[in-house]
Amino acid sequence: MKLNINIPKHAELIAKYIAEEMTSKELVNFEAIVNMHIENELLIREMKHDWKLMGSEKVKKPNVDKAWNSILCKLENEDLIAETKAIPIYKMQWAQLAAAMLTILIISSVFLLSGIWSKDIIIQSSSDPSTMVETLVDGSTIYLKPNTQISFNHKFGEKNRKLNLNGEAFFDVTSNPNLPFEIVTKDATVIVLGTSFTVKSLNQNNFEVVVESGTVSISSKTNDKSFLVATAGERVTLANNQLTKSIVLDKSYHLWKTQRLHFKDESIANIIQVINKNYKSNIILNSPELQNNRITVTFYNNSLNSIVEVICAALSLEAQHTDNAIILWQSSNAKR
Known part of the structure; x- marks a missing residue:
């Protein structure tokens, strides 16, 4: 599923995620949706950045309750939702954030949020x-x-x-x-x-x-x-x-780049590509399904074997060392 900020349900989910108001189960499900498409990841990254900017900008605070109710009425009149329900927005930080984002869509002149639609x-x-x-x-x-x-x-x-x-x-x-x-x-x-x-x-x-x-x-x-x-x-x-x-x-001018490698929420496929390039190695994933798994990790002057061990531990993988390759696959003991 591709996230779309113009869809109210999606806007609510994004707002709740950014406000850190999700339960553990909701968080796991939402991050799985985000990881389905690179466009989702870019959208979330941009919205997090813009929300931080909004916190530093002196802007006129919109009437969130009024804006939210107006939006719901508009959606109901256009038969985009079946019914409306009273939402205690003042009690929910994520709902306030969702309403604020939707207010920008419907009434963009209410306040100026620098960079929120930046490309x-x-x-x-x-x-x-x-x-x-x-x-x-x-x-x-x-x-x-x-x-x-x-x-x-x-x-x-x-x-x-x-x-x-x-x-x-x-x-x-x-x-x-x-x-x-x-x-x-x-x-x-x-x-x-x-x-x-x-x-x-x-x-x-x-x-x-x-x-x-x-x-x-x-x-x-x-x-x-x-x-x-x-x-x-x-x-x-x-x-x-x-x-x-x-x-x-x-x-040795360029050696600095590999002394302490930091990957932030990067796919295992891209991490292995970088490791293979710099260590002259041949690490192979035996299944395409593993390529999009993402981790955050730092390697500090690690040997190739220790790097493989860290990757396997983080993603519940097993490794087989052959004469010309290191093959990684999903461990049979991994949680399904």
Whole structure:
């Protein structure tokens, strides 16, 4: 089932979830619905973000009870519900949230909630000394250093692959000649087809690109004549609106990205893809049904065997080690 904020029942469920008013059983059932479609996950992530923003905005408080009753009357008049019942909204935090969201749909002029219908997806790493790993819909993987933010349109991967970066991140870009991958910072724009590299954009005169593989083009946003192409083993920096290129002498420059890997609510399929890439391993799931299982986990300088043990323990899996692969399958003792 795909969640739709325009459907009152769905809006109530989302509001109750965000307000943390669900019972344990309701929570399990709702999260199962969310995990059915990536669109559901993106919607919940965006609504959580917007609800936090609403808490920090000075807005005119709507008459929630009145708005909710008006909405119910409208739905009843249009035969969208069978009957209406009095709802003690003042007693239920989640109902207030649902009414507030529906008020925005029906009477958008009641108050201004900055960003609630924003089409941008924002991913922010914490200050914790871990590398946050995100796999995008196009298969590209991003390793975010602490206090780094990326944002992109919710239709990323359809007509373009453009995102904004503030901070430092390593990009392992999936090749697609028809859709170049574009990274926009406040100082410069980086465009690639399929390669791996680090981009750092922290403040003025602190822009840097270090290429691990492939070819990258970099252009200054303030100097149209400043444009460079860099290949593996090269570094590009920006100073006084001028790009300069040099050779990377430190061969371990990119090792930071795998020292402390943090996955937040990530699918096991994407986690295994990242592990296989960085550990030169061949971990295989024996059933497609396992691929969408999601976990939050941090690996801190773990060996490959310990990583496999953690994954198996978290998802009740068993592992078989062969000469050229590690095969994971559902344990017979797993709870059904």
